[in-house]
Amino acid sequence: MPPARPARVPRADNRLPLILDEAARLFAVQGFHGTSVRDIVRAIDMLPGSLYYHFATKEALLAAVYAEGVRRISEAVSAAIAGKREPWERLEAACVAHLEGLLLSENSAGDYAQVVIRVRPADAPTVAGELVRRRDEYERLFVDLVQALPLARGVDRRSVRLMLLGALNWSQTWYHPGRDSPRTIARRFVALLRSELDQE
Amino acid sequence: MPPARPARVPRADNRLPLILDEAARLFAVQGFHGTSVRDIVRAIDMLPGSLYYHFATKEALLAAVYAEGVRRISEAVSAAIAGKREPWERLEAACVAHLEGLLLSENSAGDYAQVVIRVRPADAPTVAGELVRRRDEYERLFVDLVQALPLARGVDRRSVRLMLLGALNWSQTWYHPGRDSPRTIARRFVALLRSELDQE
DNA sequence: TTACAAAGCAAACGATCGTTTGCTTTGTAA
DNA sequence: TTACAAAGCAAACGATCGTTTGCTTTGTAA
Numbered sequence: 001m002p003p004a005r006p007a008r009v010p011r012a013d014n015r016l017p018l019i020l021d022e023a024a025r026l027f028a029v030q031g032f033h034g035t036s037v038r039d040i041v042r043a044i045d046m047l048p049g050s051l052y053y054h055f056a057t058k059e060a061l062l063a064a065v066y067a068e069g070v071r072r073i074s075e076a077v078s079a080a081i082a083g084k085r086e087p088w089e090r091l092e093a094a095c096v097a098h099l100e101g102l103l104l105s106e107n108s109a110g111d112y113a114q115v116v117i118r119v120r121p122a123d124a125p126t127v128a129g130e131l132v133r134r135r136d137e138y139e140r141l142f143v144d145l146v147q148a149l150p151l152a153r154g155v156d157r158r159s160v161r162l163m164l165l166g167a168l169n170w171s172q173t174w175y176h177p178g179r180d181s182p183r184t185i186a187r188r189f190v191a192l193l194r195s196e197l198d199q200e
Numbered sequence: 201m202p203p204a205r206p207a208r209v210p211r212a213d214n215r216l217p218l219i220l221d222e223a224a225r226l227f228a229v230q231g232f233h234g235t236s237v238r239d240i241v242r243a244i245d246m247l248p249g250s251l252y253y254h255f256a257t258k259e260a261l262l263a264a265v266y267a268e269g270v271r272r273i274s275e276a277v278s279a280a281i282a283g284k285r286e287p288w289e290r291l292e293a294a295c296v297a298h299l300e301g302l303l304l305s306e307n308s309a310g311d312y313a314q315v316v317i318r319v320r321p322a323d324a325p326t327v328a329g330e331l332v333r334r335r336d337e338y339e340r341l342f343v344d345l346v347q348a349l350p351l352a353r354g355v356d357r358r359s360v361r362l363m364l365l366g367a368l369n370w371s372q373t374w375y376h377p378g379r380d381s382p383r384t385i386a387r388r389f390v391a392l393l394r395s396e397l398d399q400e
Numbered sequence: 401t402t403a404c405a406a407a408g409c410a411a412a413c414g415a416t417c418g419t420t421t422g423c424t425t426t427g428t429a430a
Numbered sequence: 431t432t433a434c435a436a437a438g439c440a441a442a443c444g445a446t447c448g449t450t451t452g453c454t455t456t457g458t459a460a
Contacts, residue, residue, distance in 0.1 A: 011406055011457050033233035034323060037448060049449075050408045058448065120373075123234060159388045166370030167363040173320075174362060188359045192393060211427050211436055237418060249419070250438045258418065 016054050018044045021108065024065045028114035032062055032123045059124040063131065066119070069112035070134045073101040077141055087148040091164075092190045094145055099168050099182040103175050117169050139165070164189060216254050218244045221308065224265045228314035232262055232323045259324040263331065266319070269312035270334045273301040277341055287348040291364075292390045294345055299368050299382040303375050317369050339365070364389060 010016075022043050026035040037058055038048050055061040080097035081090045101113045116135060121128035139161075146161045167189050175182070210216075222243050226235040237258055238248050255261040280297035281290045301313045316335060321328035339361075346361045367389050375385070 009406090009458075013457075014407075016407095029322075031231065031233060031320075031323070033231060036446075038446080047409060047411095048447095049410080049412095049451090052449065053407060120231075122229075123231070156388065159385075159392065162371070162374060163363075163367040163389050163392055166368075167366035170366030170370050171362070185359075188356065189363050192359065192363055209428075209436090213427075214437075216437095236416075238416080247439060247441095248417095249421090249440080249442095252419065253437060 015044060015046065019046070019051060019054060019061070020065055020068060021111070023061055024069070024111040024115055025108060027062065027065060027119060028111040032119050057126070059127045062115075062119065062124050063127040065112060065115050066127075066131050067134060069114075069116040070138050072109060073098065073113045073116065074138050074141065076101045081145070087145070087150060088190075088194060091145045091149065092187060094142065095164065095168060095186040095190055096183050098165075099171065099186040102169070102172060103182040105177070114172065117172060160193065164193060215244060215246065219246070219251060219254060219261070220265055220268060221311070223261055224269070224311040224315055225308060227262065227265060227319060228311040232319050257326070259327050262315075262319065262324050263327040265312060265315050266327075266331050267334060269314075269316040270338050272309060273298065273313045273316065274338050274341065276301045281345070287345070287350060288390075288394060291345045291349065292387060294342065295364065295368060295386040295390055296383050298365075299371065299386040302369070302372060303382040305377070314372065317372060360393065364393060 019040065023035075023040050026039055030039075037051055040061075041048055041051055051061070055064065077094045077097045080093040084090045084093055102110055102117060104110050116138070119131075121131040121135075124131070142161050142165060146157045146164075149157070149160075151157065151160075168186060171182075171185055175185070180188075219240065223235075223240050226239055230239075237251055240261075241248055241251055251261070255264065277294045277297045280293040284290045284293055302310055302317060304310050316338070319331075321331040321335075324331070342361050342365060346357045346364075349357070349360075351357065351360075368386060371382075371385055375382070380388075
């Protein structure tokens with residue numbers, strides 16, 4: 001085995017994080033096809049060609065944003081359920097974290113998650129497989145959470161998960177910052193399901 | 201008032217309907233920005249410029265497809281609830297019709313409805329106002345259906361509607377033709393809500 | 401202080417985009 | 431049979447797209 005090469009250390013003024021942030025913001029708002037490479041680099045005073053030092057293609061850039069989005073929201077949800085034991089409490093906490101990560105736009109953290117929800121893998125054929133894999137990986141969190149619920153016999157847990165996540169994700173289209181908070185919306189949706197499904 | 205001009209009658213070989221069909225199909229699958237004018241006319245052996253005899257802009261074409269989509273799914277839902285009296289039965293029938301109109305791809309009727317669900321008004325700024333108006337007009341059907349439900353006091357009817365429609369619309373992303381039918385999915389989602397909300 | 405890779409500039413590539421302009425074909429009403 | 435508008439062709443417009451190529455600047459390890 002050859003000795004490990006001395007790690008090439010990135011420079012401090014590396015603007016790759018800025019590219020990711022701006023790409024996340026624009027992909028979230030305008031979609032993948034509605035955003036040009038020039039749109040992205042314009043805001044950070046870069047030339048279009050320079051982006052290709054960091055990414056081989058526009059689709060590879062999307063894959064990077066997508067990966068970061070899954071990482072962030074997975075972390076938020078995991079942190080939210082870490083302290084809790086009761087299954088319904090855990091699911092509610094997860095839904096609140098999911099929706100806050102998606103809709104809360106302060107510090108632009110929500111942009112990354114919105115890309116995961118909004119951009120269809122089919123929009124970027126060369127990385128579609130990777131995107132689907134990452135989304136599935138995230139949703140597995142919710143498979144487990146729903147699995148742990150004490151439900152009456154005969155209730156299809158897959159339907160429960162799909163209904164809840166679908167309703168949450170769709171809120172992206174009608175949510176307005178001034179009105180009900182993401183936390184309130186998430187709790188309400190869980191409550192609408194809960195008492196019916198709870199077996200006691 | 202001048203006498204009405206004799207109506208200019210369109211020709212029988214008018215290919216405008218073909219343009220609408222193909223645009224609906226492609227906008228549904230690839231999105232608005234992911235579809236070019238050339239993509240649309242290619243399938244019907246037309247030249248790109250010829251489209252502009254029928255529509256002033258690509259966005260005006262989208263508006264026409266959108267309007268037809270709302271018209272079709274409104275009609276399907278209205279027909280489905282026409283015979284029924286019981287409020288929960290009416291809501292279920294409406295949800296089944298909504299989802300079948302959205303997911304059933306036989307005779308390509310679903311393409312128009314999918315455009316309504318998939319394309320964001322903001323994607324076409326010059327017609328965004330019209331698109332929002334039409335979508336709201338359609339959703340008013342469901343406002344009334346939920347309004348008629350005999351619910352326990354304190355249940356937020358807006359949340360019930362948003363949760364249900366959100367879950368249904370989101371199914372577009374995970375639905376697979378081989379598995380559960382749109383009818384089954386719609387009924388299951390209504391059932392998950394129903395017993396909890398029903399006041400008896 | 402120097403060597404060198406990291407980072408990005410500068411300029412352009414061919415392809416494709418939505419749309420326009422002027423002209424021709426063709427169905428239909430009279 | 432003819433007049434004419436409906437419908438679309440043919441060809442191009444300027445703008446923008448994602449990407450490449452060759453060169454320069456600059457931070458950092460030695």
